[in-house]
Amino acid sequence: MDLGHIAALLQARPAGHSLPQGLYVEDAVFDFDMAAVFGRSWLFAGFEAEVRKPGDYLALTVGRWPILIVRDRDGELHGFHNSCRHRGSILCAPGSGNAARIVCPYHSWTYALDGRLLAASRMPDDFRKADHGLRPVHVAAVAGALLVCLAETPPDIETMRRTLTPLLAPHDLAHAKLAYRSTLVEQANWKLVMENGRECYHCASGHPELARTFPVGVSASFGDLEESRAFEERMAALGMPMGPEGEDWWQAVRFPLNPGTVAMTTDGGFAVAKLMCAAGGGDTGSLRWALEPNNFCHSTADHSFAFTAMPVSALETHVVSKWLVHEDAVEGVDYDIETLTHLWTQTNLQDKEFAENNQRGVLSPGYRPGPYSTEAESLTLGFVDWYCATAAAYLDGMAA
Numbered sequence: 001m002d003l004g005h006i007a008a009l010l011q012a013r014p015a016g017h018s019l020p021q022g023l024y025v026e027d028a029v030f031d032f033d034m035a036a037v038f039g040r041s042w043l044f045a046g047f048e049a050e051v052r053k054p055g056d057y058l059a060l061t062v063g064r065w066p067i068l069i070v071r072d073r074d075g076e077l078h079g080f081h082n083s084c085r086h087r088g089s090i091l092c093a094p095g096s097g098n099a100a101r102i103v104c105p106y107h108s109w110t111y112a113l114d115g116r117l118l119a120a121s122r123m124p125d126d127f128r129k130a131d132h133g134l135r136p137v138h139v140a141a142v143a144g145a146l147l148v149c150l151a152e153t154p155p156d157i158e159t160m161r162r163t164l165t166p167l168l169a170p171h172d173l174a175h176a177k178l179a180y181r182s183t184l185v186e187q188a189n190w191k192l193v194m195e196n197g198r199e200c201y202h203c204a205s206g207h208p209e210l211a212r213t214f215p216v217g218v219s220a221s222f223g224d225l226e227e228s229r230a231f232e233e234r235m236a237a238l239g240m241p242m243g244p245e246g247e248d249w250w251q252a253v254r255f256p257l258n259p260g261t262v263a264m265t266t267d268g269g270f271a272v273a274k275l276m277c278a279a280g281g282g283d284t285g286s287l288r289w290a291l292e293p294n295n296f297c298h299s300t301a302d303h304s305f306a307f308t309a310m311p312v313s314a315l316e317t318h319v320v321s322k323w324l325v326h327e328d329a330v331e332g333v334d335y336d337i338e339t340l341t342h343l344w345t346q347t348n349l350q351d352k353e354f355a356e357n358n359q360r361g362v363l364s365p366g367y368r369p370g371p372y373s374t375e376a377e378s379l380t381l382g383f384v385d386w387y388c389a390t391a392a393a394y395l396d397g398m399a400a
């Protein structure tokens with residue numbers, strides 16, 4: 001990897017502007033992003049609710065790496081590289097399931113849920129099973145969200161755990177269930193997908209359905225709304241912390257939805273009759289929480305929605321969406337999938353068009369980095385600045 005070339009691209013970015021073309025299109029930059037960003041950050045992987053019972057597992061591709069998250073017999077969570085210690089086969093196909101043991105589909109090497117190799121037939125007498133356990137990755141559960149980190153020494157997560165937990169606690173995500181998940185393939189660099197997801201400059205015209213409930217004209221802290229003060233007082237009376245809280249790599253804030261609406265749905269009403277957070281009758285706005293590099297979530301009283309941009313190649317990204325509802329909510333009685341998912345499915349399809357169109361324009365020889373609106377695109381600017389700082393820190397570390 002030509003790190004000098006990457007450093008030159010980063011240095012060529014004018015402050016407050018979008019990135020130089022190469023950072024959005026080059027294969028070498030994609031390789032760099034995987035090493036410098038996705039290989040070293042805490043990454044949103046899903047929800048504890050997806051691995052509730054002993055033997056539950058979640059297999060996913062993070063960046064370009066197959067990962068397995070497993071709950072063992074004692075209830076402990078484990079993260080592993082989803083790669084057999086025999087000859088490297090994928091152990092569990094992407095998705096979720098439940099198994100008493102992890103058995104490789106190739107030659108049936110068999111692992112315990114804590115990663116120990118239990119059985120490998122026809123190996124020589126001096127073969128040591130103890131030397132061939134699954135290789136671990138760090139996994140952390142924070143207020144019902146699951147994060148993984150592929151770095152040997154992960155960045156600090158305790159500040160985030162301590163600060164985000166009380167904000168998310170009223171939604172009790174650990175006792176929810178996954179109602180639906182979808183994957184949308186986008187022909188755009190992951191950073192363009194995320195830049196789009198971090199601003200609502202385009203929302204008033206681009207997302208008419210979202211604009212019904214989401215206050216599309218507000219600033220990043222949502223503090224400039226007229227009704228904010230009354231909302232703050234109401235949340236304080238309910239004992240609901242609002243934030244804003246965060247560090248450079250995550251943010252969280254509870255904000256009021258548009259007057260007369262209580263959930264981010266097409267009609268602004270609840271999509272799920274059984275509420276996850278019943279305080280105040282569920283009229284508690286949305287808790288927006290977002291992790292760099294690739295995730296944002298909205299938790300309203302009736303459901304939580306999670307958006308994650310999974311990079312596949314320089315010009316392709318998979319957007320994984322998840323909808324979480326109360327564990328006792330019954331499909332067909334308390335909710336239906338179409339009502340629950342329609343708004344974000346529509347919004348994601350609209351954003352796919354924006355991101356792909358943006359990517360095509362960025363490929364033009366006429367493209368030059370342009371200035372962000374500090375008022376309307378502050379979170380996008382924050383994302384791009386974070387990316388540049390993270391990339392620069394990696395380059396510094398490599399040079400040391």
Ligand code: FES
Pocket residue numbers: 084085086087088089104105106107108109
């Ligand atoms: S590769 Fe897994 S048992 Fe051979």
Ligand SMILES: [Fe+2]
Pocket residue numbers: 196197202203206207347350351
């Ligand atoms: Fe959008």
